[in-house]
Amino acid sequence: MGFDDENELNGQTAYNRTIVEGSARCGCFHCGGIFAGNEVSQWLQEDDGEDDTALCPYCGVDAVIVGNERYPVCMMVLSGLYMHWFDQEYKQRLEEDTDMPTCGDYEDYLRKGIPFLTNHDRKIAVVGEIELFPLSVYGRAEELCNDGHPPQPVEYDDRDIYMGGVVTVHAGFDEHRYYYCDFITGDGIKLPYDAWSGTQQGLVLDLSRQYGDALRGIITDTSMHHMRLFIDADAEE
Structure with missing residues (x-):
């Protein structure tokens, strides 16, 4: 700017x-x-x-x-x-x-x-950083071959509602043993993203098991590629 x-x-x-x-x-x-x-x-x-x-x-x-x-x-x-x-x-x-x-x-x-x-606030304990995989790219295979970087997501008319909004993070396996990773806004909206790689999915899964509903995430860049994971510092004690 x-x-x-x-x-x-x-x-x-x-x-x-x-x-x-x-x-x-x-x-x-x-x-x-x-x-x-x-x-x-x-x-x-x-x-x-x-x-x-x-x-x-x-x-x-x-x-x-x-x-x-x-x-x-x-x-x-x-x-x-x-x-x-x-x-x-x-x-x-x-x-x-x-x-x-x-x-x-x-x-x-x-x-x-x-x-x-969140980098400085002592009331917040940052527990991880992940890249986001936009679910909209399924069927756009060409874009997945560009230097290993996440492609640009589709343009959402309301994409700005996600910026700066804290989401609750849940990860686990459903009844069919399929992995899921949900980023849910305060209004109950599931963001159309997943963790970018298997390693990062594993990180979110481990943190979700450790902190349960206390695990939060916040998108930190305008391209909506990165999420910071954190908890209330009291939950770490």
């Missing part, structure tokens, strides 16, 4: 009542919350006759954007803006061990997901 794009998106945070109220998908680049415009209930009343300014329903900061055609609201965009506009706060949080943004309660944090902080 270039400097002009960062400035354009940051410019959406002021006098934005009209665009926010009409948006089905907004995001806050302070806490990482993603929400519909009608979830905003607090507004800064501007004295100069301009539109009111939205305050995030999760952290109360005026860092609400609606995105644009090139950079829709997703965790990677919010993460980049946070690291640019709140870099000093981020460094201070790391120093003070308060690097998890306030998002209500822990379940709310899991639902919203903050992938760029």
